[in-house]
Amino acid sequence: MGDILFLSHRIPFPPDRGDKIRSHNVVKALAAIAPVHVGTFADDAQDFDCEDELAGLAASHILVRRSKCLSQAAVEALAIGKPVSLTGFDDRRLRSWVAETLRRHPIDVIYVFSGQMAQYVPAGFKGRVVADLVDVDSAKFGAYAAKSHGFRSWMERRESRLLRAEEARIVARADVTLLISSAEAALLRSNLPKGIARIGTIHAMGNGLDSAFYDPASVIPESRMKVLGGPRIIFTGQMDYAPNVEAALRAVTRIMPAVRSACRYASFHVVGRNPTPELRERDCVDGTNVWGRVDDIRPWLAAADIALVPLDIARGVQNKVLEAMAMGLPVVLSPGAATGIDAQDGRDFLIAESDAALAGAIFSLAQNPARARAMGQAARRWIVENASWKTALGRLPEYVRRDERCLSGVA
Structure with missing residues (x-):
């Protein structure tokens, strides 16, 4: 040709x-x-x-x-x-x-x-x-x-x-x-x-996904995030993209308050380029940290305990979900964010729809570290076997x- x-x-x-x-x-x-x-x-x-x-x-x-x-x-x-x-x-x-x-x-x-x-x-x-x-x-x-x-x-x-x-x-x-x-x-x-x-x-x-690149065993966790309160919950993406902005604000205003009422020291981390002014003004307020653009997302994922992806409007396959799974993180996500990823709910990630259900899923993982580790391991295994x-x-x-x-x- x-x-x-x-x-x-x-x-x-x-x-x-x-x-x-x-x-x-x-x-x-x-x-x-x-x-x-x-x-x-x-x-x-x-x-x-x-x-x-x-x-x-x-x-x-x-x-x-x-x-x-x-x-x-x-x-x-x-x-x-x-x-x-x-x-x-x-x-x-x-x-x-x-x-x-x-x-x-x-x-x-x-x-x-x-x-x-x-x-x-x-x-x-x-x-x-x-x-x-x-x-x-x-x-x-x-x-x-x-x-x-x-x-x-x-x-x-x-x-x-x-x-x-x-x-x-x-x-x-x-x-x-x-x-x-x-x-x-x-x-x-x-x-x-x-x-x-x-x-x-x-x-x-x-x-x-390149699972060899996204390998938690080869990444040093980001120290600035690691020293903050846990569980450390992360949301990643382009932060001037409307669905991401909406999801991050949903987490900050509706999900994390319920999480912090049960887990006093829980922190939420928004990581990605071009955060909007509305997001930036939430930085350092009630456990929220807005980090902006980073050179490499892997150390930030490695420093997190749970990935939260509460997208209301989600088209196609969410790379942020695949990356978190590859890094061995348990992922709590909305049904839309799980679209196109044929992993098993309850084993490879946790799907929840309402704010209360998403907060409850995070709390259940925070209270059961062994389950969280097992889910993260299952998530990475699914990526290695299915998502090259x-x-x-x-x-x-x-x-x-x-x-x-x-x-x-x-x-």
Whole structure:
């Protein structure tokens, strides 16, 4: 086969957040199949520090600083009748580079990572198109709208409706459409209008994890966290991402007070980049610690006793859950956060829905250290046996090559 054009809404380096972890491993796997040309965006100046790593992997690349703010993208989107998500990632420099790359190189496959990037596939492209949507974004905005009010709710309903139409367009255009879990794949199929002939080309391709990297035996716990009160309960992620912010605030305001009423010295630790002002003002209040961005999440997980993931809005597979499990932590999580992880409730993690049930699950583990250790050991064992990247990306060569077997049947 010829070369691959990989289009991603964020640079796939470093693999330090959910979408970048997936794109990082996918682009490395693609580079082992054929030369890969990468067109992608930088969110901030720190992303440019990784450009040498990108250049070392890619046959050619462009890294564009995304400068269009949300308000500007919203104004443009309203004027032209498009989703804000697409307008925010519409850039003439990248469009020009894509056209030039297709002209200069023998591109057989365009791999689109996230729905925002499908707009860069030219109408006249004759090669294969693989669209890795990861999650059903239209459903995510629908969930946002249900929790919002006024103009914001109207905008999110609009985004959900327009993205649903865009997802149908992508499925109709792509040779293969990938989602992160069987549940997301089924949701996308159910959302498609009748008559979409390519519904059988929608497949689930899950996430994996490097269990050798996430090995508690090789990590020194973070001392600044280890000296604080226990049990130490941790929540990780991108802390300006709305579902993470909502989950962290839920833990701080509704779950941890109940935990601390039973466990006086319990502490809650929010670890991840760009915490919002609302989160930062909770730092050092009632046992809450907001640490912000860290270079390596593993020492912080190693210093924790329990991971808490109380997500109300959760799409796909949560990497924060996989990472905590790999580090041998007992994980208490909401049903949504457990979606797509076929581990056993009560053995590998504890699923609870209400605030009281989540607090009760934490208290039960804190009161029974032997059970907590056994659950952490079972969690790591499940990751080692079931969640490698080699297993997760096993069918990727089949998807990108012109192999009609992957178009027969629904996976």
